[in-house]
Amino acid sequence: MQFSAEFAAEFEQLLRWRRDVRHFRKEPVPEDLFRHILATACLAPSVGLSQPWRFVRVDEPGRRLAVRDVFRRCNAAALSAQAPDKAGLYARLKLAGLDDAPIQLAVYAESEPAQGSGLGRATMPETVHYSVVTAVHTLWLCARVHGIGVGWVSIIEPEAVTAILDVPQAWRLIAYLCIGYPDGPADEPLLQRAGWEKRCDPAALILAR
């Protein structure tokens, strides 16, 4: 299986136009498409082929409100911890699409999966969690290919969300995602557009040994 130069160029466009989306339209995502995106995410690499990802779709209004409250509390704490010169800008950033995104998805890791028989994770058990991150990233890219935006909400307390969602205590929350049609695509990270941070020169990140 070989890939053409045209595909390589378009794949890079995909990477450039993937965004962490916080502005969503309320329009639902077709169920078949969402299932397809989830199935595609399961093609991600995993340590020992353990596929430790577990997807929890959050639809119940009471649970959604409770998660939003966790986010608001954590975000208020983060705002009050900002340096004075950053606080005004921080307060104006929109950091989650929890009010509008039609789909909310909590992605968990089963930390001790039977599948894979433990291969590859004796000395680096964190690779189980990293496997779930690659599934989230695969989901993210696949969604963007199909015009669907994804936003990763990390300003939450994992234990609080896990209690709200009533999932096994041994599972570890890796990501809480908002998913839906984006309200306007962009090729520049929102934090860069908003003046919070900008990308650095890749050459500065490489060492030789």
Add this chain to the structure above:
Amino acid sequence: MQFSAEFAAEFEQLLRWRRDVRHFRKEPVPEDLFRHILATACLAPSVGLSQPWRFVRVDEPGRRLAVRDVFRRCNAAALSAQAPDKAGLYARLKLAGLDDAPIQLAVYAESEPAQGSGLGRATMPETVHYSVVTAVHTLWLCARVHGIGVGWVSIIEPEAVTAILDVPQAWRLIAYLCIGYPDGPADEPLLQRAGWEKRCDPAALILAR
């Protein structure tokens, strides 16, 4: 920016033909191509746009031998810990391409990056490490687009490798990668072909709440 149905289909082929490669040809990877792949990896998402990934290219023969020794020791320990019915199969698996891959790359996280000003990681600091995982996964996919294979070696002790590579103690090893032209592409995971494990039905991994 919209993506065509043809691109969507080819993107899924990329996911299906990405492999954890352990069999490499010794032929070098063109330097320009490798630099391009690293730069592309830096388009990955990162918490607060912190870009906490640090790439350490390992070329020095002494350091490579020392890393290989760490792998051999850890792999011998893993073999001796196998259940009797799995030990024979485990012993026959090739789990790293450290002898042949022309490029070895250790990928680290700077756990407390200045870039990003801490945004998004107060309650989930592990998202810094997860950001580096998405960079590794982006590198992996971009390499495969260009016909280059990547193998993630996790059967190592991170502390031992970090001591060998003489990098800042505050950095955390996320992945040790072998990179080069694969000795024969495949659309099926090696662990599945070898009878160690097989992929499960994605529908079994979805809960509703």
